[in-house]
Amino acid sequence: MSVNYHAQPHAVDVPITDMDDPEDDIIFGEQTSERPNPPGTTFLDALDYENENTSQQQHQNIFTKFKSFFAPNSNHNDDYEMVSRFEIDTPSESEDNDNQPPIDLRDRRLQLLEKQVKNRTIIGSVVMLTVAVVTFILFFNRNNGENNNFSGVSTGSRKTYSNSTHDFYKTTILISLDGFHPHYINPTDTPTLHNIMKNEYGAPYMTPSFPSSTFPNHWTLITGLYPSEHGIVGNTFYDPLLKKQFINTNPKIGGLDPDFWQGGEPLWKTCERQNIKSAVHMWPGSEVPSIGPAEDFDRYNGSELLSSKVDRVMGWLDRESIEERPQLILTYVPTIDQFGHKYGISGQNLTDALTYVDNFIDLMKQELHARNLEEIVNMIIVSDHGMAPTSNDRLLYLDDLIDLEKIEHIDGWPLFGLRPKKDFRIDEIYQEIVDKFNKLDEKLTQYYHIYKVEDIPKEFQFGGNLTDHKFNYRLAPIWILPDVGYSVTTHKQMKDNNFDYKPKGVHGYNNTHLLMRAVFLGSGPYFKDKHLKVEPFENVQVYNLICDSLDVVPAPNNGTQPHKLWSNKLNDNWLDTLTFPNLPFEIDHIVRTNATYDMLWREKPAEEATVIPTNDHPLESMKSEESTLTSLKTEVLPKPTDFITTTASTTQTSSTTTKVIENFGEIVGDIVNGIEDGIEAVGDIIHGIIDDIF
Known part of the structure; x- marks a missing residue:
């Protein structure tokens, strides 16, 4: 017998004695509304106006559906068993049942109905009140978040600070001085940085992550993750899963490819999630689509004047609306790294560049002072690594160790990661390299180390077993690691460079070596x-520290709680036992006898003024310096194609792209199906919760 689940009960199904009872309309109305869907249909079918079998459901909107949640469990039959779900007062054994008046069924049913309505009203009111409160809180927070998201409406949830003319939220400026070693600071060439190092906050030095290269460490600074955990494992590397090459200086080959940048949450994303506005000036990774900030970011321009950088940062702080002013500002200064690669770690060119950068810091401080923001804005100065000198006398030729035709990809520099072609076994290539390496002069080979990736020292947080780090699969299976100041090249590359090894300054070595040390200095209310x-x-701590300065909750990372960092007070008698440059060979370097670092932590400080006078007119000095310094032609750094030529990556990338396009429809379908399954699961959970309540 077919059943119409959407019609009213047929007259013959209603007991004649109850035909005139008003409560029957209620009871049977409820029973009808709770009947299950016909076989082969779902609750979503009622919303499908194209379904011929649901024409009478068209009037059931979402509110009707919601009301049905409060109906009795539909698993119960349409009989009076439903009464047994409510408590019935049974007479005690001591009562004389014979003296009790006969039960009037109609009165009893009215009592039960009244009790049922009363119970539902009380419980339903509590539930609806709870839902209303939660909804109000969520709605308020959502609106509050939208207001915090720079809509121009004050949130009232963040404390404001006045500079006497405008209100500001807590603000932190992070300045990266690429390639700036702590020993570069001295009272003669860098008086501003000297005063900060001597009289303000920070540490003698900060240890970069391995490898001590620009892109891995800049991503570490703003994610709090080691390179092997955030995925930017070098300035150049090959990803065997993506089948793509990453070259940091080439936006078309990995540099701006979002696929490489999925590891870790950068500071601007952390702030955005918590309605803190950010502005980013040329920070590595900030230009990557969908990874960088949605607004207020500047593309890399290596020749930009430092005076323009000051204008850019101050322009963000000078915005009229407090909601439009960023609370986090990142800015990047490539100058010292550029001069270090070009000239090494000594000479007048580097000295002039140091003074130029010091004037930049001086001007930043003066501009903050002019705006009365010194007690509102924090300024944190970091670097990503130091710099080491190179020489024609400290070279290992890669093509003396292996036929380069057997190598498909070379990762890194000055470290060399080797990926053999598929026709050659890793063990076979490794053994060939070791055998030829052992035949070379030990006076040279003692400064080089050959590892399989699983044997790289654990203190580097780089390599080991495949599961030791999230992105270990991006590391080549064989590595040549030179000591600081030593380089790997090929005979062809040296010939192309007229047998003069370039660049003259290099980083990327053992991150714990004295020459690879980085800077950490701070000033401001934090x-x-x-x-x-x-x-x-370690520099993995910087991410948490900056989050702490803005009262932002950090994403998971490899750092520790900032209070632990600040509890490690530097002992007044702390001295560094290492002497710059801590190398087995003699070199010329910019640090002579006046490094601020050595004054503070290698010997007793000399009697001198607490504060060294700085430039009274840093802007004028910068402009005069810029006329000569900005004419520098930067050094071209080695890249994988300088050593081997392969078309494999191009072919494989094309194949991958085609496959992605072909599978796009399938991917979309899976996403849609997943959403539908999620909706059904949520509906089932809500049904279960409400059934349990009632």
Whole structure:
């Protein structure tokens, strides 16, 4: 017998004695509304106006569906068993049942109905009140978040600070001085940085992550993750899963490919999630589509004047609306790295560049002072690594160790990661390299180390077993690691460079070596209740520290809680036992006898003024310096194609792209199906919760 689940009960199904009872309309109405869907249909079919079998459901909107959640469990039959779900007062054994008046069924049913309505009203009211409160809180937070997201409406949830003319939120400026070593700071060439290092906050030095290269460390600084955990494992590398090459200086070959940048959450994303506005000036990774900020970011321009950088940062702080002013500002200064690669770590050119950058910092401080923002804005100065000198006398020729025709990809530099072609076994190539390496002069080979990736020292947080780090699969299976100051090249490359090894300055070596050390200096209100100086620390700590300065909750990372960092006060008697440059060979370097670092932590400080006078007119000095410094032709750094030529990556990338396009429809279908399954699951959960309540 077919059943119409959408019609009213047929007259013959209603007991005649109850035909005139008003409560029957209620009871049977409820029973009808709770009947299950016909076989082969779902609750979503009622919303499908094209379904011929649901024409009478067209009037059931979402509110009707919601009301049905509060109906009795539909698994119960349409009989009076439903009464047994409510408590019935049974007479005690001591009562004389014979003296009790006969039960009037109609009165009893009215009592039960009244009790049922009363119970549902109470419980339903509590549930609806709870839902209303939660909805209000969520709606308020959502609106509050939208207001915080720079709509121009004050949130009232963040404390404001006045500079006497405008209100500001807590603000932190992070400045990266690429390639700036702590020993470059001295009272003669860099008086501003000297005063900060001596009299303000920070550490003697900061240890970069391995490898001590620009892109891995800049991504570490703003994610708090080691390179092997965030995926930017070098300035150049090959991803065997993506089948793509990454070259940091080539936006068309990996540099701006979002697929490489999925590891870790950068600071601007962390701030965006918590309605903190950011502005980013030329920070590595900030230009990558869908990875960088949605607004307020500047593309890389290596020749930009430092005076323009100051204007850019101050322009963000000068915005009229407090909601439009960024609370986090990142800015990147490539100058010292450029001059270091070009000239090494000594000479007048580098000295002039150091003074130029010091004037930049001086001008930043003066502009903050002019705006009365010194007690509102924090300024944190970091670098990503140091720099080491190179020489024609310290070279290992890769093509003396292996036939390059057997190598498909070369990762990294000055470290060399080798990926053999598929026709050659890794063990076979490794053994060939080791055998030829052992035949070379030990006076040279003692400064080079050959590893399989699983044997790389664990302290580097790089390599080991495949599962030791999230992105270990991006590391080549065989590595040649030179000591600081030593280089790997090929006979062809040297010939192309007229037998003069370039660049003259290199980084990327052992991150714990003295020459690879980085800078960490700070000033501003965040530091006021901190120890003036803390012990040296790893750069994975910077992300948490900046989040702390803005009261932002960080994403998971490899750092520790900032209070642990600040609790490691630097002992007043702390001295560094290493002497710059800590190398087995003699070199010329910019650090002579006046490094601020050595004054503070290698010997007793000399009697001198607490504060060294700085430039009274840094802007004028910068403009005069820019006329000569900006004419520098930057050094071209080695890249994988300088050593081997392969078309494999291009072919494989094309194949991958075609496959992605072909599978796009399938991917979309899976996503849609997943959403539908999620909706059904949520509906089932809500049904279960409400059934349990009632």
